[in-house]
Amino acid sequence: MKSVELKNGIYWVGAIDWDLRYFHGYITPRGSTYNAYLIEDEKTVLVDMVKHYKAEELLARIKDVADPSRIDYLVVNHIEPDHSGSFLKVLEAMPRLKIVTSPRAKKGLERYYKKEFDCILVDSGDELTIGKRTLKFVHTPMVHWPDNMVTYIPEEKVLLPNDAFGQHIASAARFDDEIGWDIAIEEAGSYYANIVYPYGDQVNKALDIVGQLPLEMIAPSHGVIWRSYIPQLLPVYRRWANNEAPRRALIVYDTMWGSTQKMALALQDGLESAGVPVSVRCLQTNHISQIVPDVLHSRAVFIGSPTLNNGMLPSVGAFMTYLKGLRPRRKLGFAFGSYGWGGQGAKEVAAVIKEMGWETPEELINIVYNPDESELEAVREAGRKLGAML
Numbered sequence: 484m485k486s487v488e489l490k491n492g493i494y495w496v497g498a499i500d501w502d503l504r505y506f507h508g509y510i511t512p513r514g515s516t517y518n519a520y521l522i523e524d525e526k527t528v529l530v531d532m533v534k535h536y537k538a539e540e541l542l543a544r545i546k547d548v549a550d551p552s553r554i555d556y557l558v559v560n561h562i563e564p565d566h567s568g569s570f571l572k573v574l575e576a577m578p579r580l581k582i583v584t585s586p587r588a589k590k591g592l593e594r595y596y597k598k599e600f601d602c603i604l605v606d607s608g609d610e611l612t613i614g615k616r617t618l619k620f621v622h623t624p625m626v627h628w629p630d631n632m633v634t635y636i637p638e639e640k641v642l643l644p645n646d647a648f649g650q651h652i653a654s655a656a657r658f659d660d661e662i663g664w665d666i667a668i669e670e671a672g673s674y675y676a677n678i679v680y681p682y683g684d685q686v687n688k689a690l691d692i693v694g695q696l697p698l699e700m701i702a703p704s705h706g707v708i709w710r711s712y713i714p715q716l717l718p719v720y721r722r723w724a725n726n727e728a729p730r731r732a733l734i735v736y737d738t739m740w741g742s743t744q745k746m747a748l749a750l751q752d753g754l755e756s757a758g759v760p761v762s763v764r765c766l767q768t769n770h771i772s773q774i775v776p777d778v779l780h781s782r783a784v785f786i787g788s789p790t791l792n793n794g795m796l797p798s799v800g801a802f803m804t805y806l807k808g809l810r811p812r813r814k815l816g817f818a819f820g821s822y823g824w825g826g827q828g829a830k831e832v833a834a835v836i837k838e839m840g841w842e843t844p845e846e847l848i849n850i851v852y853n854p855d856e857s858e859l860e861a862v863r864e865a866g867r868k869l870g871a872m873l
C-alpha cells in the first residue's frame with residue numbers, strides 16, 4: 484500500500500472504504516476515506532487514524548514512509564471511532580509514541596478503550612516543535628463533538644482540521660482538483676448538512692480563526708484534500724454556517740393514496756410560476772440523509788404528511804426528528820397534508836416547524852381526502868404567494 488506525499492515530508496497514509504454505504508444513519512453512495520497523515524521531521528508524527536477494520540491498511544501505508552516503531556507522536560484531533568477505532572493497534576505497533584490531544588479527547592479515549600493513557604495535553608493555541616516545523620493546535624469544540632481540535636503546520640501552510648471540510652468520497656483521487664469542484668462541493672454539502680449543520684455558531688468561530696491563517700492545503704479526515712478550491716470553499720462554508728440559502732424551494736412529503744402528492748405537485752406548480760426552482764422529494768424513494776442537503780440549499784421548505792392513526796406518517800416522523808436535531812434556521816415554509824377525520828398528521832408537522840422557529844406565512848394546509856380542483860388551486864396560490872416572498 485502506497486502513501487501519497489502531499490507536500491515536503493507530509494504524507495497521506497489513510498484508508499479508502501470503497502464499500503461504505505451507511506455511516507451512522509447517513510447514506511454514503513460514494514463510500515468514504517479515513518484520512519491519516521504522517522509528518523517526517525526530526526520527530527515523526529502521525530495525525531489521526533482510521534476505522535477499526537482499516538488498521539492494517541493504515542500501517543501498510545505508514546510503512547511505505549517510515550518504520551512504525553520509530554514514530555514519536557500521535558496527534559488525536561477527534562476521538563470518534565471512524566478515526567480512533569484503530570487506536571489500540573496503533574499503540575501496539577508504535578511503542579515509543581506519545582499521544583498529543585485535548586483534555587476532553589483524553590477522557591473520551593479512556594471511556595472508549597477502557598484504559599488510562601499518558602497524554603501530552605494541549606490547550607487551544609499550544610504549539611509543539613517537531614524539528615523544522617511546528618504543530619499548532621486550535622480547539623474547535625462542537626464542530627462536531629466536544630473534543631474536536633484542528634492541527635495547523637504554519638511552515639507549510641497546511642491545516643489538518645479532521646472532520647471539518649470533510650466529504651464522504653472513496654476515490655483514487657486524493658486532491659479536490661483531481662475529482663472536480665462539482666463532486667467535491669456536493670459531497671461537502673451533504674457532509675455539512677448531515678453532520679455539522681447544528682453547529683453553525685461554532686463553525687463561524689472556527690472560520691474566524693481559520694480564515695486568518697495562510698492556507699495552501701486543507702487536509703480533512705474524510706474525502707479529498709483541498710488545495711485548488713480553498714478560496715471558493717471558505718465562503719461557501721461561511722454561508723452554510725450562517726444558514727444562508729439561495730432562492731430555492733424544497734417540498735418533502737409522503738402519501739398513502741396520492742392526495743398529499745397532488746398537493747405537493749400543486750405547490751411545486753405555484754412556486755415555479757413565481758420563478759422559484761423547486762426540488763420535490765418523496766420519502767418513499769429518498770433517504771432522509773439525501774434530503775437534508777436540499778434543506779441546506781433551499782430558502783423555503785414545505786413538508787407534507789397525510790394522517791395515519793391520529794398522527795403523521797412514520798416516514799415523515801423520522802424526517803421531522805432528524806431535521807429538528809439538525810436545527811436548520813432562517814427558513815420559510817409550512818406543513819400540508821390530506822386527512823380523513825382528525826387531520827393530526829399535518830398539524831404535528833406544523834408544530835415541529837413552529838418549534839424550529841421557521842417563518843410560516845401559512846401555518847398549514849390540510850385537506851379532507853382527495854383534493855378537488857379549487858382546493859388544489861388554493862395550494863397553487865399559496866405556493867405563488869410564498870414564492871413571491873422569497
Ligand SMILES: Cc1cc2nc3c(=O)[nH]c(=O)nc-3n(C[C@H](O)[C@H](O)[C@H](O)COP(=O)(O)O)c2cc1C
Pocket residue numbers: 737738739740741742743744788789790791792793794821822823824825826827851852853
Ligand atoms: C390506515 C389508515 C389510517 C388512517 N387514520 C386516520 C386518522 O387517524 N385520522 C385521519 O384524519 N385520517 C386517517 N386516515 C385517512 C387518511 O388520512 C386519508 O385517507 C388521506 O386522504 C390520505 O392521504 P394520502 O392520499 O396522501 O395518503 C387513515 C387512513 C388509513 C389508510
